[in-house]
Amino acid sequence: MDHIAHLVVTYGYPLIFLLVFIDQAAVSIPSPPFVTTMGVLASSGRFNIWSAFVVVFGAALLADCLWFGIGVYTANGLLNPRRSTHWNERFSKISARIRRGVLGATLTVKFSLLPSALVPLAAGSTLVPVRRFLYAATIGNLAWTVVFLVGGFTAGYTVMNFFGHRDLLVATTLGCCLILVLPRAFRTLFRLG
Numbered sequence: 001m002d003h004i005a006h007l008v009v010t011y012g013y014p015l016i017f018l019l020v021f022i023d024q025a026a027v028s029i030p031s032p033p034f035v036t037t038m039g040v041l042a043s044s045g046r047f048n049i050w051s052a053f054v055v056v057f058g059a060a061l062l063a064d065c066l067w068f069g070i071g072v073y074t075a076n077g078l079l080n081p082r083r084s085t086h087w088n089e090r091f092s093k094i095s096a097r098i099r100r101g102v103l104g105a106t107l108t109v110k111f112s113l114l115p116s117a118l119v120p121l122a123a124g125s126t127l128v129p130v131r132r133f134l135y136a137a138t139i140g141n142l143a144w145t146v147v148f149l150v151g152g153f154t155a156g157y158t159v160m161n162f163f164g165h166r167d168l169l170v171a172t173t174l175g176c177c178l179i180l181v182l183p184r185a186f187r188t189l190f191r192l193g
Contacts, residue, residue: 016056044160
């Protein structure tokens with residue numbers, strides 16, 4: 001945890017943006033501990049929580065929009081004309097489920113071990129309307145950012161103010177424990193997973 005905190009303090013917002021973007025866009029790297037650490041450090045005044053919120057949310061939304069665009073690009077037959085032109089006809093059940101439940105799918109994939117790029121790619125390739133996708137992606141990324149960044153901020157604030165000491169390791173550990181509980185409570189509350 002101290003190594004993560006050192007990296008976050010040294011490289012700051014660009015590191016968090018890059019890690020979240022890569023995690024949400026392609027490679028499933030563990031960006032949540034870094035985001036939680038950023039929240040803990042923001043609670044101690046080292047970073048601005050609003051700037052961190054914009055960086056984390058922006059990186060996640062940009063990654064989703066990239067995959068949605070790739071999905072639309074393939075659905076229009078620009079990459080593989082033989083397969084792409086008949087996507088909706090061959091996979092009508094998948095298409096209908098994604099069109100009907102893009103918000104639930106987005107929220108579920110954000111808080112699961114599945115790659116986050118699956119839903120935006122499927123939504124784009126089944127030609128979900130852009131406004132509907134952006135709505136779902138915004139809600140999903142806001143929830144993800146609140147859970148990980150604000151969870152870390154809350155844990156840091158709690159440890160530093162209620163327990164009376166500034167132990168980064170305890171605050172980050174508490175934040176990670178909080179993060180393990182919140183997605184399950186969120187899914188149970190909205191019956192998504």
